[in-house]
Amino acid sequence: MVENQGELEIAEKYLAEMPDADRDGDYLAFIKHFEPVDSEEFNENAFLRDVESMRQDLGEYKERVYLGSLDCSCEEGKQRSLRFVWRGIYDKNEALIVLGIHQIDGIWYMVYGIWYVNENHIS
Numbered sequence: 001m002v003e004n005q006g007e008l009e010i011a012e013k014y015l016a017e018m019p020d021a022d023r024d025g026d027y028l029a030f031i032k033h034f035e036p037v038d039s040e041e042f043n044e045n046a047f048l049r050d051v052e053s054m055r056q057d058l059g060e061y062k063e064r065v066y067l068g069s070l071d072c073s074c075e076e077g078k079q080r081s082l083r084f085v086w087r088g089i090y091d092k093n094e095a096l097i098v099l100g101i102h103q104i105d106g107i108w109y110m111v112y113g114i115w116y117v118n119e120n121h122i123s
Contacts (some may be wrong), residue, residue, distance in 0.1 A: 002069075003068075003069055004069050004071070004082055007069075007080075007084075007101065007108070008069065010108050011082070011084045011101055014033045014099065014110045015097070017029060017032070018030060022051050027048070033109060034109065035104075057093060058088075058090035058092055058093045058095055059090045059091035059093065060090060060091045061090055062091060064086040064088050065087040065089070066084070066085075067086060067087055067096075068085055069082055069083065069085070070082065070083040070085075080102060080103040081101070081103075082100065082101055082102070083100045084099050084100075085097070085098050
């Protein structure tokens, strides 16, 4: 049984939309599940720069493999916060995809989606 199954389904839904938004350069689709304050800090220009950099480093998105989750909720239980991790497979390289979500007043928000590039060098 996968821990946090219901929350994983939410994260998977959010993550499923992100490659399309990246491919299309659609900032509004990308930030759709962010808290409003997060979208103010991560503007459209930053998004477009990140998308271009990812295309150069990773290439086209192919698939992902789920690796697990981390519960980062505060001890007082006032805010549910979870991180989910996938192995992202692209045509040029691989990356770890970390997507964090947290719950405020019963609504789940995406707090970040981070791609860590796995730099493979063959000598």
